Amino acid sequence: MAVYTKLADDVVASFLTQYAIGPLTALQGISDGIENTNYLLKTVSDEFVLTLFEHHNADEVASFVRLARHLGQAGLAVPMPLDDIQGVWLHELSGKPAILCRRLPGTHTDQLTSEHCAEIGRGLAQLHLAAQDLPQRRVDERGFDWWLAIAPELKANLSPADQALLEAELQAQKDGRTLWCQLPHGWIHADLFHDNALFLISEQGTKLTAILDLYNACDGALAYDLAIVANDWCREKNGIWDKARLTSLLVSYESVRPFTTEEKMAWPLLLRGAALRFWLSRLLAQRLATQQGRTLPADKNPDEYRRKLQQQQQQQQ
Numbered sequence: 001m002a003v004y005t006k007l008a009d010d011v012v013a014s015f016l017t018q019y020a021i022g023p024l025t026a027l028q029g030i031s032d033g034i035e036n037t038n039y040l041l042k043t044v045s046d047e048f049v050l051t052l053f054e055h056h057n058a059d060e061v062a063s064f065v066r067l068a069r070h071l072g073q074a075g076l077a078v079p080m081p082l083d084d085i086q087g088v089w090l091h092e093l094s095g096k097p098a099i100l101c102r103r104l105p106g107t108h109t110d111q112l113t114s115e116h117c118a119e120i121g122r123g124l125a126q127l128h129l130a131a132q133d134l135p136q137r138r139v140d141e142r143g144f145d146w147w148l149a150i151a152p153e154l155k156a157n158l159s160p161a162d163q164a165l166l167e168a169e170l171q172a173q174k175d176g177r178t179l180w181c182q183l184p185h186g187w188i189h190a191d192l193f194h195d196n197a198l199f200l201i202s203e204q205g206t207k208l209t210a211i212l213d214l215y216n217a218c219d220g221a222l223a224y225d226l227a228i229v230a231n232d233w234c235r236e237k238n239g240i241w242d243k244a245r246l247t248s249l250l251v252s253y254e255s256v257r258p259f260t261t262e263e264k265m266a267w268p269l270l271l272r273g274a275a276l277r278f279w280l281s282r283l284l285a286q287r288l289a290t291q292q293g294r295t296l297p298a299d300k301n302p303d304e305y306r307r308k309l310q311q312q313q314q315q316q317q
């Protein structure tokens, strides 16, 4: 569920009077997403998505949206906040930063194919290139330093075998740090799971229509971003690779931005780093959920990423 802040119709209707989009005709909470509150709304002119940021202040939102605007102006299909009649795009609603974006077409899919992977490979490479000239990249709040900081406290609840798996990977990542730092860096999406993309399927084929949720975007190794995508889009939840989807992803990405020699060398390290990152963040989310008497959604199970990491380690022995 992703409606943490409930908004009455009259509150939204009044909010919309700041925009030149006509009066509200329908309002519905969006159940997808995990972090922010999102509403789908209709006016006489079009469909829009209203987002209330639950965990970020206005300055942080301004930083993500700077990237979204830059990418949108470069022709990428990302949610771009609309200006109101005063030319202001960042608002406050119910005490939270709020933006309004046009609803992008397309739907989510869980039935991933090589065509989806080709599309996202191309889309991600285009995002990396288009963002290169945008300065002031944010630090990755869930990068290497965070792995080292959070691992000791999460380790206490793991089995001895999982503790050993975690320790071995942290050591391998420390050993690989010099190589990692030599890789091309830039703005990365940092969370481009398949639930953050929309597609349209027509007689012309499968088309990527939106890359969503740029709210983890930060500085990082570009090929690490691709490894995050590969782990989610090209592997089953049991960790088994779909080779056709992986090939499709890599070939398509490389057709837009060719890999450097160092990136090819670092690929196994990056895949493991990407698996480690989401194993740790899901363990943390699980701990918070338990403390609050909630259960995690089934598709956020930390074990998926433990298995992916373990298999990747075993393949490389």
Ligand SMILES: Nc1ncnc2c1ncn2[C@@H]1O[C@H](COP(=O)(O)OP(=O)(O)O)[C@@H](O)[C@H]1O
Pocket: 002, 030, 032, 033, 034, 035, 036, 037, 038, 049, 079, 101, 102, 103, 104, 105, 195, 196, 210, 212, 213, 214, 215
């Ligand atoms: N501009 C948009 N056009 C169409 N759908 C959108 C748009 N923005 C958000 N959504 C829908 O809302 C969902 C949640 O958005 P997302 O940014 O991923 O939220 P969260 O940060 O809470 O995870 C998306 O998965 C998508 O279904």
Ligand SMILES: N[C@@H](CCOP(=O)(O)O)C(=O)O
Pocket: 142, 191, 193, 216, 278, 281, 282, 285, 299, 300
């Ligand atoms: N896509 C992730 C959730 C987002 O990561 P987080 O660090 O912001 O929790 C997942 O599927 O685990």
